[in-house]
Amino acid sequence: MSKQIQQEVVDSRRTFAIISHPDAGKTTLTEKLLLLGGMIRSAGTVKGKKSGKYATSDWMEIEKQRGISVTSSVMQFSYRDHHINILDTPGHEDFSEDTYRTLTAVDSAVMVIDGTKGIEAQTLKLFKVCRMRGIPILTFINKLDREGKDPLELLEEIEEVLGIESYPVTWPIGMGKRFQGTYDRFQKKVEVYQGNKESYYVDFDGENITSDVTEHVNELYLPGLVDELALLEEAGNEFSVEKVKQGLLTPVFFGSAIANFGVQSFFDAFLQLTSPPQSRESSVGTIKPTDGSFSGFVFKIQANMNPAHRDRIAFIRVCSGKFERGMNVTLSRTGRKMKLGQSHQFLAASRETVDEAYPGDIIGLYDSGNYQIGDTIVGDGTSAFNFDALPKFPPELFVKVRAKNAMKHKHFEKGITQLVQEGAVQLYRTPYFGDNILGAVGELQFQVFEYRMKAEYGVDIEFVRMKHDIARWVDRKQIKDNMTDSRVMLVEDRDEHAVLLFENDFVLRLFQDKYPDVTLSTPL
Ligand code: G4P
Numbered sequence: 001m002s003k004q005i006q007q008e009v010v011d012s013r014r015t016f017a018i019i020s021h022p023d024a025g026k027t028t029l030t031e032k033l034l035l036l037g038g039m040i041r042s043a044g045t046v047k048g049k050k051s052g053k054y055a056t057s058d059w060m061e062i063e064k065q066r067g068i069s070v071t072s073s074v075m076q077f078s079y080r081d082h083h084i085n086i087l088d089t090p091g092h093e094d095f096s097e098d099t100y101r102t103l104t105a106v107d108s109a110v111m112v113i114d115g116t117k118g119i120e121a122q123t124l125k126l127f128k129v130c131r132m133r134g135i136p137i138l139t140f141i142n143k144l145d146r147e148g149k150d151p152l153e154l155l156e157e158i159e160e161v162l163g164i165e166s167y168p169v170t171w172p173i174g175m176g177k178r179f180q181g182t183y184d185r186f187q188k189k190v191e192v193y194q195g196n197k198e199s200y201y202v203d204f205d206g207e208n209i210t211s212d213v214t215e216h217v218n219e220l221y222l223p224g225l226v227d228e229l230a231l232l233e234e235a236g237n238e239f240s241v242e243k244v245k246q247g248l249l250t251p252v253f254f255g256s257a258i259a260n261f262g263v264q265s266f267f268d269a270f271l272q273l274t275s276p277p278q279s280r281e282s283s284v285g286t287i288k289p290t291d292g293s294f295s296g297f298v299f300k301i302q303a304n305m306n307p308a309h310r311d312r313i314a315f316i317r318v319c320s321g322k323f324e325r326g327m328n329v330t331l332s333r334t335g336r337k338m339k340l341g342q343s344h345q346f347l348a349a350s351r352e353t354v355d356e357a358y359p360g361d362i363i364g365l366y367d368s369g370n371y372q373i374g375d376t377i378v379g380d381g382t383s384a385f386n387f388d389a390l391p392k393f394p395p396e397l398f399v400k401v402r403a404k405n406a407m408k409h410k411h412f413e414k415g416i417t418q419l420v421q422e423g424a425v426q427l428y429r430t431p432y433f434g435d436n437i438l439g440a441v442g443e444l445q446f447q448v449f450e451y452r453m454k455a456e457y458g459v460d461i462e463f464v465r466m467k468h469d470i471a472r473w474v475d476r477k478q479i480k481d482n483m484t485d486s487r488v489m490l491v492e493d494r495d496e497h498a499v500l501l502f503e504n505d506f507v508l509r510l511f512q513d514k515y516p517d518v519t520l521s522t523p524l
Contacts, residue, residue, distance in 0.1 A: 003292050005322060005358060010289045011276045013360030015085040015317070017102055019127065020112035021120035025142040028257040029112055030075070030086060036264060037077030037084060074315065074362045082271055085362050089126070097423060097441055098300055100393045101373065103129045105299040105317040107360065108136040108274040111250070112257075115141045115148035115175070119161045127162055132391070134247045136274045139166070140266055145193075145256040147176035152228075155252065165237045165249040169269055170262060171228060172254040173221050180217050182254050182262055183225060185232070191265060192216050199261055244273050277360035280319050282376070284385040287320050289359035294321035294329065294379030296363075297387045298371045301422040312422070313364040314371040319387065321379055323357040328380035331370060335384060338377075340365060373423040394471045394522050395426050395439030398501060399446060399463040402436065408459045415457035420494060425449050428491040428499060437491055437501075438463075439471060468501040470508050472520035483515060 020026040075086045087106055089099045103109065109130045113119060130137050141154060148154075151172055158166045173180040173190070181193040189201045190213065202216045206229045209222045243249035251273055255262020277289045287295055300315040323340075330337050357363045365371070374390040403412035416436060420427040425446070426439040440446055446463060453459045468489060476498035484490045487503040488511055500520070502508040512520065 005290045005292065005320070007290055009358050010360065012081055013083045013085070013276050013358065014108070014271060014274055015087070015106050015277065015360040015362065016108040016110060016270075016274065017087045017089050017106045018110045018112060019089055019103075019123060019130070021114065021117070021123045024112045024114040024117070024120075024123075025257040026088075026112050029110075029140060029142065029263065030088065032257055032260050032263045033079075033084075033086065033267060034075060034077060035260070036267060037079045074364075076362070079267070080271065083358075083361070085360060087362065097393050097426075097445070099126065100129050100441070101299050101390060101423065103133065104390050105297075105315075105362065106135065107277055108138070108270075110270065111137055111139045113139060113141050113154070113158075115143045115151075115154065115254070116146050118149055118154055118157050124161060129391075131162075131164070131247060136244050137164070137247055137250045138244075138266075138270050138273065139250045139252040140257075140262075141252060141254045142257050144172050144175050144179050144182075144254050144261070145259055151254065158250065158252070162250075164247070165243065166252050167237050167239045167249055168232060168252045168254070170253045170255075170265070171225070171232065173217065173225050178221075179256075180221050183229065184265060185229070186269070187265075190217055191262060193256075193259070193261055196259060241273065245275050277319070280387055282385045282387045284383075287385075287387070289320050291320040293382040294323055294327065294377075295319050295382070295385075295387075296323070296377055297390075298373055298375040298377075299390065301367065301371060301373060302364075312367040312369070314367040314375075316363050316365055316377065318357050318359050318361045318363065320359055323354075323361070323363060325355045329377045330380070330382075330384050332376040332378060332384040332386050333372065334370075336370065337380075338370065369418070372421050392426075393441055395441055396469050397440050397443060397446070398428075398466040398468050398471075399438050400435055400466060401438050401449075401461055401463055404460040404462050411457045412453070412459045412461070415453045415459055419449060419452060424452070427494050428501075430489070430491055437466070466501070467503045469504060470502040472500050472502065472508070472522055474498050474500050474518060474520060478518045483511075483518075 018026050018030060075088065077084050087102045089102050103126065111123060111127060113123065127137070139158065141151075151168070155166045155168060158164065169186055170182040170184050170191070172182050179193050181191050181199065183190050183204065183206065185206070188203065188205055190204050191199050191201055193199055202213060204213045207226060209219070209226065213222065237249060239251075240249060244251055251269065253262060253266040253269065255266060257263060279286045279288045296316040296318045298314045299317055302313045302315065326339060326341055328337060328339050354363055376386045378384055403409060416427065419425065428437040428439060429435065430437065438446065438449065450461055450463070453461050479490060479498060479500070484500070487507045489501040491499050491501060493499050500511075502511065
């Protein structure tokens, strides 16, 4: 049995994702966090959409063409004795299952909301995955330097739309041109906004307006602030760290990422309020991060990160024990033993070889086709086990797909098998004719699939868009021939489980009314 991992090593780690609607300011906030960690010296290094310089995390050609980040990248840095792993999630509307799966590898999430817009549809979808996992979610309401929604309204929206309690840790004083700063309810201090100059703090008990405060904050705003703080105390939720850790209450912070205002205080609070890597359930019971034997799981496979090498990288979340380069491991699904020679850690596209990693860390392993999404790997000397399966995400878009040139059938089969294994899209087949149907949660997944089939397997493909947009898993034995038609289609997923595809919500409800005994299940 290998040596236990010290609790301090685990406690110093934070692995989280930043979720947001496109343009809410995720990239800007990430950049400011990297600045805090001393990883970059100037802003603008991560992404410059409009300047034509693309984020270093935009690996694939298609991403460059569209100026968006399709693949989730990983950024690692140290800050105040903590080892931080930020998993980037694509923020484009056409996001994909990768985005969802990334959230299975993190211990907490930061939700960035544009204060001028409030909660948008995609944030809600991602948020649901966080809720399902019961991980802490901290909210950063951005763009306070602009005229935005009323802060109380924003809190109400968070509570109503997301169904979670909120607790504003900081509270804005004015906004837009009148933005004075924020009041920190824990520290009892005002963080004074100074535009592009660095902010500073002034003590204020939140009740008694003295000259010490009015010297720094425009007097006109203070009575309103005192009233609002009193209202929050009286009518607002009570703060509970326990609730935060269970993902039942989101601490809310206000700031302006672009002005680097409120970012550091937010991140300091984040480190205190979130949990380090936790235990995970597996086929042999609970695996603690401090367990001495190495274990981890694959949450993402990325092909062609470097087109010159046609390589694939499997992203592993370390769950227990210590990873050491060159160590021997077993891939639980196949029982295959492997030596982990090439391993990487990441700062956007720059890869450094990593020699060791601990629970919570993300490593990239060179993959010649051994790994599948959800695979567990365990260190030598440990009997193989599997972490609980990653959730499947119900696709909402479906296309029939075939090779344009029938002679390319073999390449087509190979490509589709590998890309499905990688989790690029989901594959379904019709029972009798074996038609290939692809399912995705975002349109972009199809485009990436088409591009890669051509670029990597030399196959031109044809899509026929299907009208169906809802998938429900069923017990095959319950389905009779007369229950299906063109609007309710029976297919099989790649594990040969029966799935019904419905043309729309109305058709689904009709089906439920007609066949109340058929159990329809959805993975999320
Ligand atoms: P995203 O990753 O969530 O998509 O958002 P991103 O950080 O790229 O920010 C989207 C736009 O919002 C950018 O402007 C960015 O400069 C701006 N922004 C981010 N944080 C703030 C903030 O605190 N206040 C204000 N006023 N704006 C903010 P852009 O014009 O779309 O792009 P760019 O030309 O600046 O790159």
